[in-house]
Amino acid sequence: MIEIKNISKWYGAFQVLDNCSSSVSKGEVVVVCGPSGSGKSTLIKCVNGLEPVNQGNITVDGQEVTAKNTNLTKLRSRIGMVFQHFELYPHMSVLENLCLAQEKVLKRSREEAVSRAEALIERVGLSEHIGKFPSQLSGGQQQRVAIARSLAMDPIAMLFDEPTSALDPEMINEVLDVMVELAKEGMTMMVVTHEMGFAKKVADRVVFMDEGRIVEDRPTDDFFGNPESERARDFLSKILNH
Amino acid sequence: MNYNWNWGILFEEQYFNWLLSGLGWTVSVALSAWVMAFTLGSLVGVGRTVPNRLVRTLCTAYVELFRNIPLLVQMFIWYFAVPELVPDDMGRWMKRDMPNPEFVTAVIALGFYTASRVAEQVRAGIETVPAGLNAAAKSQGLSLGQTYRYILLPISFRLIVPPMTSEFLTIFKNSSLALTIGLLELTAQSQQIAEYTFQGFEAFTAATVIYVCIALLATILMQLLERHTRIPGYVGKEA
Numbered sequence: 251m252i253e254i255k256n257i258s259k260w261y262g263a264f265q266v267l268d269n270c271s272s273s274v275s276k277g278e279v280v281v282v283c284g285p286s287g288s289g290k291s292t293l294i295k296c297v298n299g300l301e302p303v304n305q306g307n308i309t310v311d312g313q314e315v316t317a318k319n320t321n322l323t324k325l326r327s328r329i330g331m332v333f334q335h336f337e338l339y340p341h342m343s344v345l346e347n348l349c350l351a352q353e354k355v356l357k358r359s360r361e362e363a364v365s366r367a368e369a370l371i372e373r374v375g376l377s378e379h380i381g382k383f384p385s386q387l388s389g390g391q392q393q394r395v396a397i398a399r400s401l402a403m404d405p406i407a408m409l410f411d412e413p414t415s416a417l418d419p420e421m422i423n424e425v426l427d428v429m430v431e432l433a434k435e436g437m438t439m440m441v442v443t444h445e446m447g448f449a450k451k452v453a454d455r456v457v458f459m460d461e462g463r464i465v466e467d468r469p470t471d472d473f474f475g476n477p478e479s480e481r482a483r484d485f486l487s488k489i490l491n492h
Numbered sequence: 493m494n495y496n497w498n499w500g501i502l503f504e505e506q507y508f509n510w511l512l513s514g515l516g517w518t519v520s521v522a523l524s525a526w527v528m529a530f531t532l533g534s535l536v537g538v539g540r541t542v543p544n545r546l547v548r549t550l551c552t553a554y555v556e557l558f559r560n561i562p563l564l565v566q567m568f569i570w571y572f573a574v575p576e577l578v579p580d581d582m583g584r585w586m587k588r589d590m591p592n593p594e595f596v597t598a599v600i601a602l603g604f605y606t607a608s609r610v611a612e613q614v615r616a617g618i619e620t621v622p623a624g625l626n627a628a629a630k631s632q633g634l635s636l637g638q639t640y641r642y643i644l645l646p647i648s649f650r651l652i653v654p655p656m657t658s659e660f661l662t663i664f665k666n667s668s669l670a671l672t673i674g675l676l677e678l679t680a681q682s683q684q685i686a687e688y689t690f691q692g693f694e695a696f697t698a699a700t701v702i703y704v705c706i707a708l709l710a711t712i713l714m715q716l717l718e719r720h721t722r723i724p725g726y727v728g729k730e731a
Binding site for chain 1 (some may be wrong): 624625627628632633635638643644647650712725726
């Protein structure tokens with residue numbers, strides 16, 4: 251589904267991604283982790299072309315993201331993305347947040363968009379908030395709305411960029427629960443996160459990054475049970491030991 | 493000071509009508525120029541934020557050109573120089589046959605000048621919208637045009653209501669410069685009353701009071717607009 255081949259990227263003289271390769275098959279859940287500044291967020295943003303790459307190529311569902319003649323707008327509409335800071339449209343109600351791209355990009359009728367939105371908002375447990383504005387919701391609620399907004403586009407894969415990093419601790423689980431459920435339904439997911447509990451529970455593979463390189467890319471049990479690299483062992487001991 | 497006060501002069505039919513007519517021209521120039529400045533300024537302001545470098549450069553050049561030349565000089569250029577620079581036929585038409593030449597010139601000069609200032613407010617407003625929202629819109633497959641239409645502009649225009657209020661008030665005050673090219677707007681009419689009656693204090697007090705009333709009215713209208721378009725819990729204080 252997602253093929254990342256030998257991509258490198260520089261910000262000026264600073265190399266953020268160094269020859270990274272990985273892949274996500276259909277229905278697979280891949281967690282990307284690593285210390286901050288290791289390039290995980292940049293990597294995931296390259297997958298839907300929000301960040302351009304300087305070398306290498308990425309294909310999603312057979313279409314090359316990095317090719318010049320690709321209709322990137324169309325391709326993006328098929329890949330859901332959830333951001334660290336939610337990025338809900340602040341001037342629109344929850345309902346309108348879910349309807350906008352359905353109507354303007356997918357050209358769904360108003361009735362169809364609304365009924366899809368209502369079903370998804372119910373699914374993330376926020377039906378009574380559908381008329382509210384984003385700033386009237388808690389962080390956890392906003393992130394659930396953001397996930398529902400992405401799902402409204404019927405994506406072929408979902409990208410999560412540190413979806414729980416900006417949340418208060420007591421709100422993290424309500425978001426993770428939604429994600430776990432998605433994963434169990436067979437959604438193809440690529441998730442940048444520090445939530446190792448989530449990774450252990452649903453990830454098929456873990457990609458560990460450091461200094462712009464992919465240091466490990468292995469099945470979840472192997473990664474946690476027997477990390478190969480010193481860097482990964484060190485990382486795990488720091489975040490698992492308390 | 494030996495001054496013979498006579499407030500009654502303002503209500504004598506002739507002078508009262510002069511003031512009224514002056515007010516009419518002031519409001520007409522200011523509102524027409526505002527429509528032009530708002531439309532053009534919004535386009536230029538958006539142009540300064542788009543990815544296309546050529547468009548950005550052109551719009552920046554526009555702003556720097558019109559913002560940095562004194563408005564009075566611009567008014568003279570439009571009135572005295574432009575008719576000589578355009579093709580002969582058009583220049584002749586502008587000088588001889590164009591209806592209300594002072595009014596039209598004042599609107600054009602004030603409109604182009606204020607557009608450069610409006611453009612800067614619009615650009616600032618767009619740049620204030622968090623970059624993440626742009627990324628979110630992109631990631632949903634919205635085109636650049638759709639992102640501006642549905643996300644960036646609705647948010648930024650709400651954010652810039654207060655600075656735009658200032659520009660809106662300024663355009664009324666700047667319209668007084670039109671007297672230099674012979675438009676008998678409010679300031680010109682009060683000057684004329686002063687010359688006819690030697691009651692300068694009364695005449696200019698009347699003009700002052702009228703300008704203040706216009707400004708207060710405009711401020712109130714803009715506050716209503718601000719309250720009406722406020723995003724719940726997003727910016728500004730709760731009403």
